[in-house]
Amino acid sequence: MDFGWSHAQQAAYEDLRKNAETQFEPVGAADRLTERAVWHRLGRLGLLGLCVPARYGGGGLGALDTALRVEAFGRGCADTGLVFAASAHLFACAVPTAHHADNAVKERILPAMCRGELVAGNAMTEAGAGSDVSRLATTAVEAAGGWRLTGTKTFVTNGPVADVFVTYATTDPAAGHLGVTAFLVDRDTPGLTVGPPLDKMGLASAPAARVSFANCLVPAERVLGVPGQGAAIFQHSMRWERACLFAGYVGLLDRLLDRCLAHATSRRQFGRRIGQFQTVANRIVDMKLRTESARLLLYRACWEMDVDGGSELNVALSKLAVSEAAVAGALDAVRLFGGEGYLRDAGIETTLRDAVPSTIFSGTSDVQRMLVARELGL
The missing domain is CATH 1.10.540.10 (Acyl-CoA dehydrogenase/oxidase, N-terminal domain)
Structure with missing residues (x-):
């Protein structure tokens, strides 16, 4: 590389x-x-x-x-x-x-x-199927001209404003992950209902909602891939998401470091710049270390994707490192800014609330550890 x-x-x-x-x-x-x-x-x-x-x-x-x-x-x-x-x-x-x-x-x-x-909104998660996407309660039954979808999805990002949804449903319950099919569904499809925006901890301007399908007829040409290929399609998109989407959080970490450095060199306590206190300096050094480590893991995962499609191991390591660094870095920033960091106007506490869900969506941190352990043969 x-x-x-x-x-x-x-x-x-x-x-x-x-x-x-x-x-x-x-x-x-x-x-x-x-x-x-x-x-x-x-x-x-x-x-x-x-x-x-x-x-x-x-x-x-x-x-x-x-x-x-x-x-x-x-x-x-x-x-x-x-x-x-x-x-x-x-x-x-x-x-x-x-x-x-x-x-x-x-x-x-x-x-x-x-x-x-x-x-577009991604409708995969269900109340009973978060990390285990092989057991979707949403079903699709083949019908004249296409498929009829029935079920409810939750945490659909962009749901309240989406014109089209990529969704996944069980088409063969006996086939496990090989019985899931992906669909592209228009918002105005009869039987499709979008609920009100969910009241979330962070990511306020990324609206999410529940989306329900009640015997929705989806034309056959709106199947993504072929029936039964949905799990593989989802995992392919997750590889892109877990690597490239989290580059945005690397950018967030750089932005946090810039603010913390400026604060540490301008804020004075006890007659000294606070950056001259070892505890403050160490906190910023740790932020930098986590940021650069996460960045390198993310770059390697993306480079590998370009070369040979990528590996589950390196993508999982990347996602885990970036998301955990984002939460730790944001928490360090709140501590470094003290009372100001706790105020909404400063924007530091907003960063913490926006960082927390990074350890949940696209596969929780525990799921990433499970994937890494499996790839290591454990």
């Missing part, structure tokens, strides 16, 4: 970081993404189609170049909910559509998704 970025890559990073700083307000409101202008702006910056083939309106980038740009977005944009919403749209929805949808569906759907004219 080459550890250096080309001038073109560095320029792309800086350009995107500066655009993110100037085009998006620091903290978004819960209803921010109901404004289609925000999605159109994300589309113009290329963030909604980074790794989608160019023929469908995307950037055609590999995993490593995609991660670099998401990292720049996460560093420049202080609204982590917006970074998460855009990344979920891309990795959990546009990626499986680009790789597995019918060609005619790709031609019709993907360009609009890349431009932000169509917003």
Whole structure:
């Protein structure tokens, strides 16, 4: 792996970081993404189609170049909910559509998704199927002209504003993970109901909701891949999500470090800059160590994806390291800023609330440890 970025890559990073700083307000409101202008702006910056083939309106980038740009977005944009919403749209929805949808569906759907004219939501999680996605209660039964879906999904990111959903249902209960099928479902499909936005701890501007399917007829051409391939399609999209989406959190960690360094060199207590106290310096050093370690693991996972498709081991290590570093770094920042860090106006406590769910979504930290242990032969 080459550890250096080309001038073109560095320029792309800086350009995107500066655009993110100037085009998006620091903290978004819960209803921010109901404004289609925000999605159109994300589309113009290329963030909604980074790794989608160019023929469908995307950037055609590999995993490593995609991660670099998401990292720049996460560093420049202080609204982590917006970074998460855009990344979920891309990795959990546009990626499986680009790789597995019918060609005619790709031609019709993907360009609009890349431009932000169509917003996508990923409907996989169920109340009884979080980490264990091989036991989905949502079912799909073959019918004339397609499939009829019945069931309820929860924690559907972008659900309240989505025009189309990538969802998964059991089509053969006896086949386990080989009996799951993926579908692309329009919001206006009869029988599809989107619930009110869920009241979450963080990521306020990334709205999530429950989505219910009541005997929804989905045309046969809206099956992604072939029946029974859903689990493999989901795992493929998760590989992109666990690697590239979390580059946004690496950007967040860099942004936190910048703020902590500025605070430690300007804030004075007992006649000294607080950065001169060893306890404060050590805390910042630990933040830097976790950030760089996580960054290298993420870059390796993405590089490997570009070379040979990637391994579950390195993707799981990357996701685990980045998410745990994000929570630890945000908590350190709150402690370093003290009372100011506890106030909403400073934006530090917001970072902590936005970091906590990173250890839950895309597979919990315990699931990542389980995957690593399995890959080690334990």
